[in-house]
Amino acid sequence: MSTLSITDTAFARLDAEGRLVNSVLKAPTKKPGRYGFRGDIALKFPARLADEARPPEISSDQIIATARAGEPTIEFLAGFLLSFEYLRLVAEVLGDLLSPTGKYFFFVDNIDISRKYVCEYGGATFHILPIDEATVYNELLELLYLEKGDLKKLDTAGKTDAIADKAAGFSASFPKISFEEGLATMGPVRNLYENRPV
Numbered sequence: 001m002s003t004l005s006i007t008d009t010a011f012a013r014l015d016a017e018g019r020l021v022n023s024v025l026k027a028p029t030k031k032p033g034r035y036g037f038r039g040d041i042a043l044k045f046p047a048r049l050a051d052e053a054r055p056p057e058i059s060s061d062q063i064i065a066t067a068r069a070g071e072p073t074i075e076f077l078a079g080f081l082l083s084f085e086y087l088r089l090v091a092e093v094l095g096d097l098l099s100p101t102g103k104y105f106f107f108v109d110n111i112d113i114s115r116k117y118v119c120e121y122g123g124a125t126f127h128i129l130p131i132d133e134a135t136v137y138n139e140l141l142e143l144l145y146l147e148k149g150d151l152k153k154l155d156t157a158g159k160t161d162a163i164a165d166k167a168a169g170f171s172a173s174f175p176k177i178s179f180e181e182g183l184a185t186m187g188p189v190r191n192l193y194e195n196r197p198v
Contacts, residue, residue, distance in 0.1 A: 021059065087121060
């Protein structure tokens, strides 16, 4: 039985570019032919000085994503964005790895906490949601009506499958906004480190 490798999936380029960082899952899931990634995706790297590897300048954190072997695009992806504006970087970096039929969710720190949107951008449709101090994982379970208790007995790969399967059937009638409208209505970008003890 051949083992599914990341090079067989739409994650291959991101992996080769060193963009899949801080992974807690980077492996085949329980579903045949599906590969899962949980971690962060680096969207912008700082200028490199000699050989030192520096952390990404901008990333989408808490990513939960799946792709199928032999398919050119990522079927499901959810993550955290500090600013709505970074959706542009997502579209640029992921580019042809995004599909018009894929399910993509971003929990964005600087949009109105009471609003949810759909934004078509760069050939893909993004569900844009607020994040209320919770994690992407918890927010997704709530959005997709998945019970935490039901997933408790599953490992990380199994939980990822359950979320991706449920997301595949997700449809929402959130109001549509353009990328420009999103930029116009977003709030200031929060400094995540300002209240942390040094």
